[in-house]
Amino acid sequence: NAGVTQTPKFQVLKTGQSMTLQCAQDMNHNSMYWYRQDPGMGLRLIYYSASEGTTDKGEVPNGYNVSRLNKREFSLRLESAAPSQTSVYFCATVRGGAGAYNEQFFGPGTRLTVL
Amino acid sequence: KQEVTQIPAALSVPEGENLVLNCSFTDSAIYNLQWFRQDPGKGLTSLLLIQSSQREQTSGRLNASLDKSSGRSTLYIAASQPGDSATYLCAVRRAGGTSYGKLTFGQGTILTVHP
Numbered sequence: 343n344a345g346v347t348q349t350p351k352f353q354v355l356k357t358g359q360s361m362t363l364q365c366a367q368d369m370n371h372n373s374m375y376w377y378r379q380d381p382g383m384g385l386r387l388i389y390y391s392a393s394e395g396t397t398d399k400g401e402v403p404n405g406y407n408v409s410r411l412n413k414r415e416f417s418l419r420l421e422s423a424a425p426s427q428t429s430v431y432f433c434a435t436v437r438g439g440a441g442a443y444n445e446q447f448f449g450p451g452t453r454l455t456v457l
Numbered sequence: 458k459q460e461v462t463q464i465p466a467a468l469s470v471p472e473g474e475n476l477v478l479n480c481s482f483t484d485s486a487i488y489n490l491q492w493f494r495q496d497p498g499k500g501l502t503s504l505l506l507i508q509s510s511q512r513e514q515t516s517g518r519l520n521a522s523l524d525k526s527s528g529r530s531t532l533y534i535a536a537s538q539p540g541d542s543a544t545y546l547c548a549v550r551r552a553g554g555t556s557y558g559k560l561t562f563g564q565g566t567i568l569t570v571h572p
Contacts, residue, residue, distance in 0.1 A: 373558050385546070385562040392558070400559065432500060436558045446491060446548075446560060448501040 344368055346449035348433050354455045355423045363418040363452050365433030373436040374416035375400075375446070376408060378429040385432065391416055423456045430454070459484045461549055463563035470537055470570055478532040478566045480547035490530050491560065492521050493546040501546065505532070509552065537570045544568070 349364045365374065376388040377400075387400030391410040405427060407419045420427055433449040460483045470476055480490070489508050493501040505514045505521040507530070513522040520533040530547060544567050548560040 375558070382564070384564045385548075385560075387559050390559065434501075434560075444489075444558065445503055445506045446558070447503065448493075450500040453498075 346433055346435055346447055348431075348449040348452050350452060351450070352453045354457065355420075356457050357424060359423050359456075360419070360421050361423065362420075363431055363433075363454075365416045365418070365449060366414050367433075367435045367447075368414065369435060369437065369447065370413070371435035371437045371447075372413070373444075374410065375434040375436075376406075376416070376418045377432045377434060378402065379432060379451075380429050388418065388431075420454075423454075425456045428454060428456045459549060459551060459561045461547060461561050461563040463545075463547060463566050465566060466564065467567040468569070470568075472537060472539060472570055472572050474537050474570075475533070475535050476537055476568070478534070478545050478547075478568070480530040480532070480563055482528045482530075482549050482561075484551070485525050485528050486552045487525065488550045488552045490521075490523055490547060490549050492519075492530075492532050493548065495544045495546060495565070497543075504545075534568075537568075539570050539572055541570050542568055 346367045372393045375390040377385045379385045386402050389408040391397045394413045409417045431452045434446045436444045462481050464479045491506045492504045507514045507523045518535040523530045544565045546565045548562045
């Protein structure tokens with residue numbers, strides 16, 4: 343099992359360009375998340391999807407959109423990239439619902455630079 | 458708003474030493490607390506998950522404790538090795554509300570174990 347995979351691993355964009363970050367999981371987990379990690383800010387939640395067909399905003403959703411394509415895939419889209427979106431983006435999954443016994447698993451990350 | 462603080466921000470120890478990393482959180486209404494390890498340029502690897510009803514969890518040389526009422530957790534690493542060098546992150550999962558499975562992260566402790 344690959345676990346949580348993310349593509350691409352690295353990306354450089356110019357201001358104003360758009361792109362989609364892909365995340366896929368083969369663990370049959372219900373919930374999926376997108377975080378960004380910045381020096382001095384830690385990891386912050388951008389968007390999450392509690393289950394297939396639902397998405398909700400996290401702490402820092404501005405400038406992003408998401409799509410929960412199916413149970414396996416959760417994509418993050420930057421419509422018009424800005425230098426402030428330079429960051430490392432992580433996708434994560436959780437097996438179950440609101441229960442306490444659920445561990446989060448993270449993908450390897452996408453390192454995005456916006457010039 | 459939940460805030461998570463990790464002390465110290467960085468720690469350098471000689472190989473073989475036992476060490477303690479600290480994590481504190483401001484809101485005790487949590488489902489669980491998770492400790493992660495992050496190697497440079499890599500994703501997050503889950504080390505230990507402690508449920509709110511538990512006091513501690515152990516995995517090999519790692520032991521994590523939780524005192525929910527005082528908002529504190531510690532990660533104890535026994536007989537440290539150079540391979541333990543990494544950033545250690547703690548994260549809490551809020552109980553209830555609409556923040557479905559959302560984790561709030563600390564800033565991390567950068568651990569260096571030198572031979």
